[in-house]
Amino acid sequence: MTATRRILWRIFLIVALLGFWQFVPTSRATQFWLSRPSQIAAALWRWLEDGSLWGHLGATLLVMVAGYVIGCISGIGVGFLLGLLPRLHRVVSPYLAAVYALPKIALAPLFIIMLGIGFAPKITLVAVTVFFLVLNSTVDGVRDVDRDQIQSLVLMGASRGEIIRKLLVWASMPWIFTSMRIAVRYAFTNTLLAELFAANRGLGFLIQYSSGNFDATGTYAAITVLILCSVLLTEVLSRLENQMARWKV
Amino acid sequence: MAGAASAALATQGGLKMKIEFLGAAKRFSARGNEIEALTPTDLSIAREEFVALVGPSGCGKSTMLNLAAGLLEPSAGTVLYDGVPVHGPNRRVGYMTQKDTLLPWRSAADNIRIALELRCRATPRAEAAERVAQMIDLVGLTGFESHFPAELSGGMRKRVAMARSLIYEPETLLLDEPFGALDAQLKLLLLDELQQLTRNRRMTVLFVTHDLGEAITLADRIVVFSARPGRVRGVHSVALPRPRDVFRIRFSEAFGRMHEALWDELKDDIVKGTDV
Amino acid sequence: MASEPPRAASASSVIWSQIGLGLALLAVWEALGRGGGGTWISRPSLVVAKLISWGGGDLWRHLGVTLAELMIGLVPGVALGVLAGLVLGRAPVVAGILRPIVVALYSVPLISLAPLFIMFFGIGMLPKIVLVAIVVFFLLFFNTFAGVERVDADLISTVRIMGANAEEQFRKVVLPAALVWIIGGFRIAIPYALIATITGELLSAQSGLGHLLNRAAEQFDTTSLYAVLLILMLLGLFLTEAAGWLERHLLRWRHRAG
Numbered sequence: 013m014t015a016t017r018r019i020l021w022r023i024f025l026i027v028a029l030l031g032f033w034q035f036v037p038t039s040r041a042t043q044f045w046l047s048r049p050s051q052i053a054a055a056l057w058r059w060l061e062d063g064s065l066w067g068h069l070g071a072t073l074l075v076m077v078a079g080y081v082i083g084c085i086s087g088i089g090v091g092f093l094l095g096l097l098p099r100l101h102r103v104v105s106p107y108l109a110a111v112y113a114l115p116k117i118a119l120a121p122l123f124i125i126m127l128g129i130g131f132a133p134k135i136t137l138v139a140v141t142v143f144f145l146v147l148n149s150t151v152d153g154v155r156d157v158d159r160d161q162i163q164s165l166v167l168m169g170a171s172r173g174e175i176i177r178k179l180l181v182w183a184s185m186p187w188i189f190t191s192m193r194i195a196v197r198y199a200f201t202n203t204l205l206a207e208l209f210a211a212n213r214g215l216g217f218l219i220q221y222s223s224g225n226f227d228a229t230g231t232y233a234a235i236t237v238l239i240l241c242s243v244l245l246t247e248v249l250s251r252l253e254n255q256m257a258r259w260k261v
Numbered sequence: 262m263a264g265a266a267s268a269a270l271a272t273q274g275g276l277k278m279k280i281e282f283l284g285a286a287k288r289f290s291a292r293g294n295e296i297e298a299l300t301p302t303d304l305s306i307a308r309e310e311f312v313a314l315v316g317p318s319g320c321g322k323s324t325m326l327n328l329a330a331g332l333l334e335p336s337a338g339t340v341l342y343d344g345v346p347v348h349g350p351n352r353r354v355g356y357m358t359q360k361d362t363l364l365p366w367r368s369a370a371d372n373i374r375i376a377l378e379l380r381c382r383a384t385p386r387a388e389a390a391e392r393v394a395q396m397i398d399l400v401g402l403t404g405f406e407s408h409f410p411a412e413l414s415g416g417m418r419k420r421v422a423m424a425r426s427l428i429y430e431p432e433t434l435l436l437d438e439p440f441g442a443l444d445a446q447l448k449l450l451l452l453d454e455l456q457q458l459t460r461n462r463r464m465t466v467l468f469v470t471h472d473l474g475e476a477i478t479l480a481d482r483i484v485v486f487s488a489r490p491g492r493v494r495g496v497h498s499v500a501l502p503r504p505r506d507v508f509r510i511r512f513s514e515a516f517g518r519m520h521e522a523l524w525d526e527l528k529d530d531i532v533k534g535t536d537v
Numbered sequence: 538m539a540s541e542p543p544r545a546a547s548a549s550s551v552i553w554s555q556i557g558l559g560l561a562l563l564a565v566w567e568a569l570g571r572g573g574g575g576t577w578i579s580r581p582s583l584v585v586a587k588l589i590s591w592g593g594g595d596l597w598r599h600l601g602v603t604l605a606e607l608m609i610g611l612v613p614g615v616a617l618g619v620l621a622g623l624v625l626g627r628a629p630v631v632a633g634i635l636r637p638i639v640v641a642l643y644s645v646p647l648i649s650l651a652p653l654f655i656m657f658f659g660i661g662m663l664p665k666i667v668l669v670a671i672v673v674f675f676l677l678f679f680n681t682f683a684g685v686e687r688v689d690a691d692l693i694s695t696v697r698i699m700g701a702n703a704e705e706q707f708r709k710v711v712l713p714a715a716l717v718w719i720i721g722g723f724r725i726a727i728p729y730a731l732i733a734t735i736t737g738e739l740l741s742a743q744s745g746l747g748h749l750l751n752r753a754a755e756q757f758d759t760t761s762l763y764a765v766l767l768i769l770m771l772l773g774l775f776l777t778e779a780a781g782w783l784e785r786h787l788l789r790w791r792h793r794a795g
Contacts (some may be wrong), residue, residue: 113773223656246640
């Protein structure tokens with residue numbers, strides 16, 4: 013089956029689904045839960061018109077980026093430290109494993125108590141999640157460096173600092189970049205999750221607020237925005253990945 | 262030229278041919294290009310003959326093997342097995358490749374047994390178990406029956422692969438560089454085992470290899486291939502007496518002469534830059 | 538630094554260091570707590586006391602609810618996910634059409650749909666079960682599908698030559714080969730299932746560990762909060778270890794001896 017026919021099939025499926033959703037005869041009760049594409053579109057339009065959607069998206073973006081950056085920088089930093097000090101890493105690793113096993117979202121109530129309602133607890137949650145992810149990969153990356161390569165440099169007379177700068181940093185890059193890529197998704201997910209709690213802005217908040225009010229239409233509209241954002245994010249990430257793959261060889 | 266030689270053989274004793282390639286050819290299209298993997302070729306292999314196919318990579322020898330196995334359909338011409346055209350996988354042959362394709366989740370014994378589990382030759386459990394045990398003994402793997410392939414050395418895995426191909430007693434064995442990845446000593450040992458097994462069971466063998474020494478050691482006839490496009494360059498009879506001492510035959514004069522002659526033929530392809 | 542020093546850094550000295558570190562951290566925490574560092578610090582001693590007081594039965598009930606939601610959600614998720622993966626894995630045409638749509642849907646963080654299910658199904662265990670089931674479904678579906686796609690064609694050829702028909706090829710080669718991916722998918726799914734359960738409970742529940750967290754937070758009872766977090770941590774560790782063990786055991790043929 014050619015690519016064009018596949019695309020046509022997909023369009024057909026989606027249109028058929030939407031059509032069914034729009035025109036299927038339902039009772040009022042079902043209508044309440046099910047809503048209709050036309051109503052969802054109307055709700056989206058309203059949000060766009062009064063600009064509220066952008067405010068929410070902006071809030072989500074802010075939390076996501078801030079948490080991501082903080083998490084990455086600290087994760088890479090501590091990761092290098094632990095990677096270069098294997099004894100320290102061995103001592104600390106069971107504790108790291110324990111925290112890693114904890115669903116980070118469970119920390120949300122704690123952060124809210126500590127930091128109040130607002131951006132701080134959300135950013136902290138995202139940062140903590142990203143931190144542990146990047147930390148693990150960085151440590152693996154540093155420790156995974158080929159011993160033979162290190163030995164070659166040692167034999168050449170390289171100092172410890174030189175080995176770190178010229179070899180370890182570069183050799184662990186692939187690991188670090190991979191985890192940074194994965195961390196973007198985690199940052200996104202956890203931003204949304206954090207916004208489900210005690211928030212008044214953001215995409216996650218939109219979902220929570222609508223569903224809390226039993227506003228099915230609003231909930232679906234928010235989810236539609238979510239789907240669009242997720243797909244966009246995935247696209248951007250994979251384009252970026254392809255770009256970087258070209259530099260790597 | 263190859264056709265004439267085999268036609269001669271055919272008429273010689275009125276031998277019925279086991280495998281016949283009549284103008285068999287194979288073309289592949291990859292990315293819009295047509296690749297001729299095998300130009301129309303005539304070749305006949307007699308019953309109980311051991312025929313080696315040698316040549317550089319891309320010369321069509323593996324393709325020929327797969328045509329005989331029924332894994333590929335010829336783009337032109339016919340492939341006959343026992344006088345009947347081959348359609349679909351040929352169940353009367355055993356097949357061994359360089360990759361040992363053992364099922365990694367089955368133990369050695371279970372891997373060997375699998376052919377007997379199939380509906381097309383359903384075997385009662387007890388009988389199957391007995392035959393598997395015999396096979397294990399035959400290839401010298403006693404004690405390793407319950408080991409998984411990941412726990413076996415390369416040579417042992419090859420033995421399991423051999424046992425697996427032989428357990429359903431096929432009349433023909435098709436081998437595609439089966440011992441390519443093994444070290445020299447192990448290779449000789451397995452070549453010896455192969456020789457014994459196939460001679461004892463009076464099997465017809467089609468053996469693809471790039472190692473001339475292997476070919477001369479085991480084969481009755483050697484078919485030399487050329488690459489791009491894949492075609493038969495020549496067919497040589499190996500007149501060395503049987504049974505052959507796998508370990509020492511390389512030091513005989515006759516072996517040396519044969520090796521030189523074949524090497525000369527293949528050399529041209531090497532000079533052209535194709536790897537053997 | 539390059540070469541590992543001889544194992545003079547022996548296993549026992551590492552363990553002592555770990556214990557030492559743990560005790561030191563607890564001591565610092567205790568000291569901070571007593572020194573009046575703010576209501577949200579609490580103290581290890583209080584946390585332990587709280588845990589003991591709960592040990593009576595309340596804690597087990599909530600733990601049980603969380604586990605039940607997780608397990609009950611796992612079953613349909615795994616079953617349907619594997620089934621869908623197997624079916625679509627053998628139907629490349631349909632799979633080709635649906636693929637971008639499914640990938641697009643999967644890119645959505647499914648757990649953030651928790652409020653939707655709570656809206657539909659209310660406060661009880663059901664919304665969490667549904668959430669877990671959906672999250673697990675997607676994971677198992679993708680893994681199974683990938684496993685079926687990636688079966689080594691040579692393995693299939695091998696049994697074809699021996700005379701296996703299509704059904705036998707599937708049963709004896711495709712299915713066991715895909716099992717590696719399926720089990721791997723299961724292992725990955727477990728922590729996600731836990732996150733889904735807890736998220737659901739945090740949002741709206743009357744029981745379960747997430748609910749305990751909420752209740753503690755509402756009352757600014759950080760002691761209870763830490764207590765529950767500790768239990769949750771142990772639960773997470775246990776589940777991860779169990780899943781890992783299961784994978785290693787079922788796939789023990791992958792292990793290289795010696």
